[in-house]
Amino acid sequence: MASSSAPNLWVLFGLSLAGIMLMAKKFKKTIKPDFGAFIHKFELLPPPQPAPPKAPHPLTGLTFAVSDIFDINGYVTGFGCPDWERTHEAASQTSPVVSVLVDGGATCVGKTVVDEMSFGITGENRHYGTPTNPVADSRIPGGSCSGAAVAVAAKLVDFSLGVDTVGGVRQPAGHCGILGFRPSHGAVSHLGIIPVSTSFDTVGWFATDPSILRRVGQVLLQVPLAIQRNPRNIIIADDCFQLSKIPVDRLTQVVIRSTENLFGKQVLKHRNLGDYIALKVPSLKALDSNKSNGDVKFSSLRSLANIMQLLRRHEFSYNHFEWISSTKPALDPLISAQVHERLELSEKDVENFRSVKSELRSALNALLKDDGVLVIPTFSSPPPKVGSKELSSEDYLMSEFSLMGLASMSGCCQVTIPLGLYQNYPVSVSLIARHGGDLFLLDTLQTMHASLLKKADEAGKSKLSDDVVTKEASADIAKEKGNIAFKSKNWQKAIGFYTDAIKLNGNNAAYYNNRAAAYLELRSFIQAEADSTKAIDLDKKNVKAYLRRGTAREMLGYYKEAIEDFKYALVLEPTNKRAAETADRLTKYFP
Template sequence: KTLAKPSSANPPDRTMEVSKCPSLGRFHVSSSAKVWIVVGIGVAGAIILAETTRRRRRRRCGGLERREDFGAFVERFELLPAPQPPPPAARHPLADLSFAVSDSFDIKNYVTGFGNPDWKRTHEPASRTAVVVSCLLKHGATCVGRTVMDELAFGITGENVHYGTPTNPDVPQLMPGGSASGSAVAVAAGLVDFALGTDIVGCVRISASLCGIFGFRPSHGILSTIGVLMNSRSLETVGIFAREVSVLHRVGHVLLQASVLGPKRKRRFIIADDCFQLLRVPKQKTVDVLSKAIQSLSGYQLPEHVNIGQYIASNVPSLKEFREPCTNMQKGISALKALSTVMLLIQRYEFKTDHGEWVNSVKPKLGPDISSRLLAAVECTHENNKSLYKIRAELRAALNSLMKDDGVLVVPTIPDSLLQINSKKKLTLDFEDRACTLLSIAGMSGCCQVSIPLGKHDGYPLSISFMATHGADKFLLDTILDMHSSLQEQSRIASSLQPTPDINGDMDASELLKEKGNAAFKGKQWNKAVSYYSEAIKLSNTCATYFCNRAAAYLELGCFQQAEADCNQAISLDKKNVKAYLRRGTAREMLLYYKEAAQDFKYALVLEPQNKAASTAERRLRKLLA
């Protein structure tokens, strides 16, 4: 604050009146100066108090400060839409809607920054506006600015060391996700009606899921990328964020240039059970919500179930080159991991091809995470690039065969290992490994996918994704519009229910039933074995062997979450149960929790140093963690 200027007719003393007392050595200060000293002290005290209060509030909020625009924008401007046609012609379909775009979309006479000041410094203003942006303006929408993104579209957290990390409006303690963090935040905060970003390895879908909004990755190549800076041309698509399903549907139809017809009624849902094993959320909040929503609608078939990892392993033969040696049980998850590896190799190869020369000549200043990714890209030396693209073609053909023209594949959007603000690098990498396992299915195949918010679980956003064959974008958007209200209603009901145990059956048991379970297990009748062990547990829930045996059957069925839960119970009953540690380690490895799995195998070796299975698994995981 500044003090009011005093009247010139009666000016205050500008200097202290000082006289020294010879006997005491003191200074005497005039009364007017004392007043000013007191005022100064008072103002300083008020400032200190205000700052202390602000810091306390900031600490209570986890060190987060809410900015007016949540830090979403790099620059603000206004691009007005085309004039409305005179009556009786219909209004533009996107009239009165506002939108923003990531810092990778060209706007005429503005320099596109690509999330990095050095890129912006070394490039000229765009000579024309990106085709998709012009299309939206033509159909009545207003563009209000460009948003923050991960540098060069290379990150998944949404952080940017130059422009700041946008604040997640839904859960401020959570990263907004990237690379299109600013666009997702602008939509989630209600600053715009919808926004554009680009999706490479999952950028739009991750941000949408973490911010609790819709995120649409169209089929690869279906929307124009003219005037869009590309990180990886064969993976990247223009993506759309929206809070409301109706807005997503309108914008999608405009960009797809789709005719507005009644929804196609025949639909077939295929649930990827193995992918939901990676999501530590009760099925009653995901798969059960979907199943009940389907039952409440006409024209929908009962959902089918598939182990998508096993299906890909069997139908994408070129992927075998990139899979690690594994057992039949590990075959599915190994295929998904190999798929994500291939996706990242393609991204690195294409970025190096298109931007490697600029990187080497400019040597841009980058955040530490982006710097390591960029280094991996420019040093990429994979020679057999044709095999990478062959996998892509085989995967698209396999998914087209699975889904056909009426199928919708259902997967979790991201795993539940949520990105907290200031997460350790190791936790971020763990999240990325698990997330890419799910995101690579659409990313590599080029199929269309929409992330759909389903409320929250334990205070964090929850979402699932619908995926359709390449080119079936209109069908997918129509499906979501048709059933979203039913999904919302079932999600609301599920949130109000008490969690129920996720077990097969509710039967009786005995020691004899354990022996029956063992016999069924030896006969490879896994479901029957689970039933017998469940009966045994119902009768006697203090026997570690029953839980441990059921865990073995669950492992054979690919039910890794249930296997881990049974091993937890067995270990709580018997701390020296080596089989329980071995089976829990196997379950955790299949769920991609490598660190925890390694700890289980190490402890099994402590209990039984000569155990070959534990020793082999521990060495394998040590190599993976390295």
């Protein structure tokens, strides 16, 4: 019996192993040779090189791709939507932007995937497939120009073209770990490009090499070359970095160390941008478009994001609603919900919103002048998983648009710069220069890029890197975020950050003590007493903890215990007037 059953066991084992291998093969993500970036492949060849002594074409030897929103002679511009492609004729001429690059010596090799009607921000397209993010294949590549970013990140081309309306170049550049440039609004021709939202649409480009990004810029911007200038002011928008879920030190410290190394500490400045905007953009305050938002800290940034979304939908409706209503295209539900219903703003609304845009441009131009750059995080969190529910959440969209809205609403130029990986996903920062400061920004990138990469690599290997960061350092970062929220009187948010700090390091009295202060502001006296007691257990000489516990106990009616706390605070700090006055008052009424 034993000998006859052994072969059967081996058969069963073999069948089980085969089943496991088949299931693994089934669930393994299939990555196409071109990473799913391309819709059409072709070649637009440059003209012959000029004879010496004339200089060769500036883009000689480079290849590029274009998003399927640019016209190419003989091809239907698909707009990311099969119904659009089916109902439109092939273009009769090539977009001038593409032509000038080909004439400049580059070879165009194809068209790439965009979100449906170039309206999304995820990079997902259920009709043509979602291009695979070469850096993190389970994560979104970002949109709307996902294919163009992926083609560069996968090294299929040297550079690519996209259109940035509300982040269509900047966000996928950040998600795919490459450079992405959004020039000043109006700096590059829009002819031969399907409009999405005219007052925001800007032709942008991707590359991995800053010198290529700059060479493409020189051809497209068509402005005279000037002497390269270094920035004299590098302003870090501290409040913008509070929107980021990535540790602040992992981003800002890289910029700070690079700046100090290249230009000296005197160049660095810090500013809360939301406060500056609230002060310098009176039209935004007058609109009071963010009454429902309880987060005072970021109300200006979020108000800009709200206005940007309304204007984008309004202008998109103006451009395409008749076709949408007559054709009724099959669109992704997230996009369909926004474009199938016409959004009409009153002339007064449009006028007010445009006043905000104009004032914001003036405010940023005044802040940055000719020699300043503003540093912000490119996005609020690492790229979410493809198809995740997070992509449709209001919190995710608002956080992304709050950062993207600065350049889109002001029309200023912005460049996305990758800074390596955080938890195996790409992270980046962005530099913004004044409207018209495009070459200056490209020059600044050229100067800082190598140093930024070096400092990012050092951060990735140092104790500040999230991969090896101590829990204590992470807890301190959370505490600092809590302190900023506390100063802004956002008590609940402060409690959240202090709680995060306590989870990371539960042996620090300051974290409990700070949370107790926030609980007192919310009149949550039981929680305040408990946190103060914990702080005292950890640090017997913490005067503030005795004062806060005494206050909580007084409000709870534990007067004798409160008196003891205030008297002990006086023992530790005899000159503390608050402790003395409160102890005397309570002793008088409750001897």
